[in-house]
Amino acid sequence: LSCHDASLAIKPVFDRFQSVVITSGTLSPIDLYPRLLNFHPVV
Structure with a gap:
């Protein structure tokens, strides 16, 4: 089992x-998703 940081991808x-x-x-x-991918949503 491994955990990957989606924001790096x-x-x-x-x-x-x-x-x-x-x-x-x-x-x-x-x-x-914004937290996992490290971004700020527009909507």
Whole structure:
């Protein structure tokens, strides 16, 4: 069993692009993904 930091994997994408659209079929709880990926949502 291992735990990976998802923000490390997505950081190159955030660094390369000014805007990133993240979609999911299960965005619940809504505040989970910004915390996991270390970003500030616009909405």
